[in-house]
Amino acid sequence: MVVPAGSAATAAALPLGPLAGLLVERLSVGDRVAASKFGTGAPIEDRVREEDLLDDVREKAGAYGLEPDATVAFFRDQIAASKVVQRGLFRYWTAHPERTPGTRPDLSAIRARLDRLTTRLLQELGATRLLRSLPGGCEAELLLATGAVSAPSGSRGLDALHRRALETASSSVCVTGGAAALPAPGPEALTHDGD
Numbered sequence: 620m621v622v623p624a625g626s627a628a629t630a631a632a633l634p635l636g637p638l639a640g641l642l643v644e645r646l647s648v649g650d651r652v653a654a655s656k657f658g659t660g661a662p663i664e665d666r667v668r669e670e671d672l673l674d675d676v677r678e679k680a681g682a683y684g685l686e687p688d689a690t691v692a693f694f695r696d697q698i699a700a701s702k703v704v705q706r707g708l709f710r711y712w713t714a715h716p717e718r719t720p721g722t723r724p725d726l727s728a729i730r731a732r733l734d735r736l737t738t739r740l741l742q743e744l745g746a747t748r749l750l751r752s753l754p755g756g757c758e759a760e761l762l763l764a765t766g767a768v769s770a771p772s773g774s775r776g777l778d779a780l781h782r783r784a785l786e787t788a789s790s791s792v793c794v795t796g797g798a799a800a801l802p803a804p805g806p807e808a809l810t811h812d813g814d
């Protein structure tokens with residue numbers, strides 16, 4: 620299948636376009652996180668911050684019509700994707716010190732921005748939950764949306780590092796089989812031996 624190259628404008632018109640746009644926005648905040656930590660000795664990974672974020676989304680999921688475990692899995696991917704970006708940039712800046720950003724952004728301001736993005740992501744996950752549980756349909760829409768937001772012609776053309784991170788960030792957007800998004804079957808759905 621050939622997925623046509625798109626653009627940020629095309630992405631906005633696709634059902635999963637706004638969600639894909641938020642994934643890319645969060646990845647670009649990862650660049651700022653990396654710039655705030657690089658050369659300071661601060662570790663890329665902060666497990667306490669991660670667990671706080673995951674506890675928070677687990678608690679809030681229901682209010683957005685979302686299944687808690689699937690929501691935690693989605694945000695785990697966002698965290699993993701941010702670390703892909705940060706590790707890639709650390710390697711790049713170590714090899715090319717002249718490319719190191721000239722200013723060091725403030726990590727607490729960046730984290731406040733990430734917290735606002737969490738709310739927008741929860742809203743968008745809630746708004747797309749039925750589509751995301753459509754077997755086959757979700758994967759096709761996701762390909763179109765991620766293709767559109769990564770297209771080099773778009774305003775958000777992504778480099779190889781960010782495209783790889785976007786794959787990580789997208790891996791549990793589709794809730795395959797619908798099991799995690801739909802109510803569990805009632806007893807009448809169970810088959811009994813000997814019936």
Ligand SMILES: C=C(O[C@@H]1C=C(C(=O)O)C=C[C@H]1O)C(=O)O
Pocket residue numbers: 652663664665666668669672697698699701702730733
């Ligand atoms: C973004 C940061 O770096 C890592 C990634 C996180 C995230 O994506 O939310 C959280 C904690 C860190 O493990 C951070 O330290 O805030």
